[in-house]
Amino acid sequence: MSSYQKLDMQQRMLLKFEVEEFLFMEADLLDSRRYDEWLDCLADDIHYWMPIRRTTTAREVEREFTKPGGMAFFDDDKNVLALRIKRLAIGRAWAEDPPSRTRRLITNIRILGYDGEEVSVASNFKLYRTRLNSEEDNWIGRREDKLRRADGDFKLSQRHIYLEQTVILSQNMSSLF
Amino acid sequence: MSAASNHNWFDTESGILDRRIFSDEEIYQEELQKIFGRAWNFMCHESQVPEEGDFFMNWIGEDEVIIVRDRESTINVLLNSCPHRGNTVCRAELGNTKSFVCSYHGWNYDLNGRLIGMPSEEHFYRNPMDKNDWGLTPAAKVESYKGFVFATLDPDAPPLVDYLGWVGRLGIDFMAAQGELEFLDGVHKNRVQCNWKLAVDNLYDWYHVKVSHGSALKIGMIGEESMAPMDQMVLLGEFGHGIGGPGITEEMFRESVARLRGLEGEQIWYDRNVRQRMKPEVTEMLGPVGKRSFGHPNIFPNLWVALTRQVCLRIPRGPCETELWWFNFQPKHVPVEQRQNAIFVQNHLFGPAGILEQDDGENWSHSTRGAKGSFARTRPLNFTMGKGQDQVLHDESGQSRIETVVNEHGQRWTYQSWQEWMNAASWPELMQNHSLPPTGKI
Numbered sequence: 001m002s003s004y005q006k007l008d009m010q011q012r013m014l015l016k017f018e019v020e021e022f023l024f025m026e027a028d029l030l031d032s033r034r035y036d037e038w039l040d041c042l043a044d045d046i047h048y049w050m051p052i053r054r055t056t057t058a059r060e061v062e063r064e065f066t067k068p069g070g071m072a073f074f075d076d077d078k079n080v081l082a083l084r085i086k087r088l089a090i091g092r093a094w095a096e097d098p099p100s101r102t103r104r105l106i107t108n109i110r111i112l113g114y115d116g117e118e119v120s121v122a123s124n125f126k127l128y129r130t131r132l133n134s135e136e137d138n139w140i141g142r143r144e145d146k147l148r149r150a151d152g153d154f155k156l157s158q159r160h161i162y163l164e165q166t167v168i169l170s171q172n173m174s175s176l177f
Numbered sequence: 178m179s180a181a182s183n184h185n186w187f188d189t190e191s192g193i194l195d196r197r198i199f200s201d202e203e204i205y206q207e208e209l210q211k212i213f214g215r216a217w218n219f220m221c222h223e224s225q226v227p228e229e230g231d232f233f234m235n236w237i238g239e240d241e242v243i244i245v246r247d248r249e250s251t252i253n254v255l256l257n258s259c260p261h262r263g264n265t266v267c268r269a270e271l272g273n274t275k276s277f278v279c280s281y282h283g284w285n286y287d288l289n290g291r292l293i294g295m296p297s298e299e300h301f302y303r304n305p306m307d308k309n310d311w312g313l314t315p316a317a318k319v320e321s322y323k324g325f326v327f328a329t330l331d332p333d334a335p336p337l338v339d340y341l342g343w344v345g346r347l348g349i350d351f352m353a354a355q356g357e358l359e360f361l362d363g364v365h366k367n368r369v370q371c372n373w374k375l376a377v378d379n380l381y382d383w384y385h386v387k388v389s390h391g392s393a394l395k396i397g398m399i400g401e402e403s404m405a406p407m408d409q410m411v412l413l414g415e416f417g418h419g420i421g422g423p424g425i426t427e428e429m430f431r432e433s434v435a436r437l438r439g440l441e442g443e444q445i446w447y448d449r450n451v452r453q454r455m456k457p458e459v460t461e462m463l464g465p466v467g468k469r470s471f472g473h474p475n476i477f478p479n480l481w482v483a484l485t486r487q488v489c490l491r492i493p494r495g496p497c498e499t500e501l502w503w504f505n506f507q508p509k510h511v512p513v514e515q516r517q518n519a520i521f522v523q524n525h526l527f528g529p530a531g532i533l534e535q536d537d538g539e540n541w542s543h544s545t546r547g548a549k550g551s552f553a554r555t556r557p558l559n560f561t562m563g564k565g566q567d568q569v570l571h572d573e574s575g576q577s578r579i580e581t582v583v584n585e586h587g588q589r590w591t592y593q594s595w596q597e598w599m600n601a602a603s604w605p606e607l608m609q610n611h612s613l614p615p616t617g618k619i
Contacts, residue, residue, distance in 0.1 A: 050530070052363040057269045071363030071505055071523065073530045080525065083396050086530065092391030095535040166270065167500060168367035171538030173530040 004114035012111070020109055022147060022154045025126075027104040030038055030176055035085040038176070042078055043148055043157035050074040050161040050177065065162065072160065073173060086177070100131045102175055112144075118157065119147045128173050137170045139163060143168040143177065178212055179376025181602035187592040191563035192585070194592055199372035199548035204599075205240035205496035211599050212478050213238030215607075217327040217340050218318075219480040219490055220244045220254055220615035222504065224324065224360040230273045230483070236492050237330060242316065243267050243277065244326065246583040254316035254328040255290040265312065277313070286313050300310060322346065322351040324487075333604035335394035341476065343576065344414025347467045348482030354459040355486070356508030359536045362521065365503040365528035373479055373499040374595070376491040380473040381421035381587030383409060384562070389540060393533050399526075402473035405563030410470050411586045413569075413614045417609075419592030422571060424580060425451060449515070450484055466583075474585075475593060485522050497545050502526050560585050560592070569616050579619060586619060 008014065022132040027068075029038040031147045040046075050073040051065040066072060076084070105126040123146050129137040146158035161177045186195040186204075188508045198204055214237070221233045221244050231358075232245040234257065241257040257265045266277040266286060268499060276293065290313035295302065313342060316328035320337035323441035334340065339350075346436045352358060363583055369376070379385065386394075393399050410424030429451070451473075452461055460468050460569050467553040474482040492500040494552040527534040547553055565582035569577050579586055601607035 017568045038264060049579050052365060054363075055268065055270045057272055057274075060269070066363035069517075070520070071365065073359050073365065073524075074529060075521075075524050083398060085533065087392040087398075090392050090395045090396070092388070093536065094389065095539055113319045126199075139251070142197075166366065169527060171369040171542055172367075172535040174535045 002007075003116055004111060007114070013158055014019035014020060014173060015114060015119065016111055017118055018154070019111060019147060020093050022156075023106050023121070023145070026156065027106050031102055031104055033099060035176075036087060039078075039082060039085055039155075041156055042081065043150070044078055046078050046081070046157055046159065048074055048076040048159045050163060053163060055166050073168070074177075081176075088098070095172045098132065100129045101127045102127060103150075104128075111176070117149050119154075121145045121147060125166075125177065127175060127177060129170075131134065137175075139165070139170075139173075139175075141177070155156075179207075179319070179602055180339070180442050180573055181606060182600045184600055185597060186599075187589075187596050187599075190248060190595050192559070192564045192589055194558040194560050196548040196556070196558045198592075200546050201373060201494050202496055205370070205493070207240040207599060209493070211601070212595065213493070213506055215329065215331040215334060215598065215604060216478050217329045217337050217476075218332060219476065220319075220326040220328050222324055222358065222360045223252065223321060224325060224358065224507065225271075226252060228273065230275055230394065232267065232272060232274060234267065234270045237316070237328065238493060240330075241265065242315070242328065244328075245288050251328055252319060252321070253289055254319045254326075255286075255313040256315075258313070259284055260292075260311045260313070261280070269410050282472065284432055290315055320347070323349050327347055331604055335604070335608070340416060342414045342416070342418060342497060343418075344412050345418035345476045347412070347420060347463065348460055348476070349507040349546075350467070351454075351459070352482070352506060354456075354462050354485055354508055355453055356594045358486075358506045360508045361507060361523070362504040364507070365505075366500060367529035367538075368494065368500050369542055370497055371499050371538070371545040372493070373491045373493040374499065374591075375541045375544050376499055376537075377479055377481070377591060378588050379473055379541065380475055381411075381419065381591070384583050384585075385540070389532055389536050392536070396532075398532050407582050409579075409581055409583055410472060411584065412466070412470055412472070412576070413579075413586065413590045415614060417477030417586045417591055417598070417612060418475065419477075420470050420474040420551075421468070421584075424578075425454070425469045425589070426472050446469065447484075464574045464576045466572050466574065466578050472577070475591070477591070478606055481551070483527070485526060487523055487527065488520065489527065492604075499541075502527075560589055564589070565618065567619050569614075577614065577616065604606075 013125045024037055026041045052071055053065055056063045088096050106123050108124040110122045112122055124142055127139040141161055141163040144160040147154040212229050218237045220235050225233050227244045229246055229248055232243050235242055235244060236495055243255045243257050244250050259266050261284050262281055264279055264281040266279045283296040287293050293309045304368055314370040317330050317332040319328045395559055408423055411418040454468050481489040488504045490502040494500055525532055567579050567581045569579055571577055597611045600608060601610055
């Protein structure tokens with residue numbers, strides 16, 4: 001990812017602008033329930049993953065997250081994400097019928113690396129969900145994404161989601177992060 | 178010891194239930210003492226704490242306990258509360274330690290819970306105090322069954338193996354029959370605004386699958402044959418254990434093996450599960466009826482032993498709140514691909530993001546809400562499905578069962594047993610007064 005360091009300030013600003021445009025656009029697709037269009041933003045080999053987080057002592061903090069390949073809340077490829085979306089469209093997905101209302105706030109966007117083809121991006125998010133009359137969920141966390149250049153646009157090829165909660169204080173996570 | 182009562186929240190004659198048991202604070206407080214305070218509660222699997230000093234935190238009702246392996250390799254269950262001011266002595270949910278030190282004044286406990294040090298003891302405790310009297314309170318009994326560790330706070334509880342009986346043991350037997358089990362790091366935990374009994378009730382409920390999980394069926398995540406069958410086998414065990422769900426016929430065994438050879442897909446775990454049962458040593462362990470039971474076991478009160486080599490603990494967090502904890506296991510020695518498939522199933526069916534379980538939480542929380550309204554709570558709930566229509570079939574192995582269609586026998590047995598626990602003043606009284614698993618017409 002060393003080529004990012006070689007970019008001058010103007011090139012970095014342009015890249016960051018492109019990345020932000022993409023992240024804000026795909027967040028808006030999810031907020032707008034345009035799931036099929038969101039799916040089109042994903043690379044075919046995307047890894048979408050949310051490990052389980054635990055409370056550990058400071059001394060053992062390296063055990064805080066479960067490891068890739070093990071137990072996770074999400075460990076999806078594109079097919080599984082497509083299944084999740086198909087489920088919503090098919091009816092009888094009661095967790096989302098009536099549909100939740102969601103709003104995603106994407107902040108603290110930082111480019112971690114760029115090799116000319118793929119950008120590594122860290123961002124913070126708040127995903128607010130409210131359902132029915134008064135149900136509320138607040139999910140806050142960090143994402144580590146990879147955006148790959150394709151046909152003058154980006155495709156999301158990695159989304160690793162690190163939530164702040166250990167016990168998920170929600171009856172489900174039927175939203176996408 | 179608590180007082181004997183004569184509650185009739187569940188009318189066994191009519192199958193009508195008083196829905197206050199899902200929301201009432203007083204009933205809930207009584208449950209913490211009479212159900213969770215007495216039962217053998219699942220703590221963890223031995224492989225979660227393999228080394229000296231390894232610990233895992235769990236709950237018995239609303240009492241937090243430390244499960245820790247000591248220097249003699251014994252697993253202890255200790256109340257996470259310092260006898261000085263009641264503060265917790267452990268705040269991590271897992272880890273490894275040499276001792277537990279209270280963060281308030283520094284009282285220090287070894288892995289057996291013995292008080293081994295107090296800061297400036299000689300200067301400030303000028304009055305003599307016997308440290309042997311002031312350790313962390315241990316559970317009354319800790320026992321394992323095939324690697325699954327249980328604890329009870331009641332010294333009068335019968336031995337674990339007797340408590341479980343053959344119905345309570347069956348789910349664990351089947352998991353253990355698949356080879357030496359290994360716990361997979363990471364417990365899925367989430368919180369649902371529901372009474373814990375509604376989550377338990379649901380595991381016997383094969384009526385809801387086509388509706389609640391209609392979307393998962395339609396996208397092919399689960400198959401009709403395995404998840405929404407008409408044919409059902411129900412096993413009822415002493416003290417409230419039960420298994421409800423499909424029974425497998427020899428024909429289904431054969432079909433399943435054929436599909437395993439031909440077709441790939443998400444049902445693969447089901448096919449493997451069926452094939453496992455055909456091994457002679459497994460058949461012998463499970464028994465002629467147990468072998469055919471493909472239902473969901475509940476170890477009373479709150480441990481669901483799922484067919485996917487997972488167990489789900491339903492931990493009460495108040496009358497209207499429950500935490501669901503999914504523990505995941507695999508046999509140590511299986512081919513990589515098989516292991517990956519199994520992990521895929523474990524990560525994707527259940528848990529808060531599980532494609533199947535997502536839709537359950539809202540139903541349970543709205544059922545709980547339906548027990549809150551001052552008028553709604555006066556209205557009875559109907560648990561009458563199939564009542565009086567079936568026969569308990571005796572088998573010479575001693576494994577009695579009901580073979581029928583979708584039904585509510587498991588739920589009725591759960592509430593009947595639960596009520597007997599709630600009415601008994603003590604374990605000796607419960608031993609004397611509890612119902613034995615039914616025979617004849619049911």
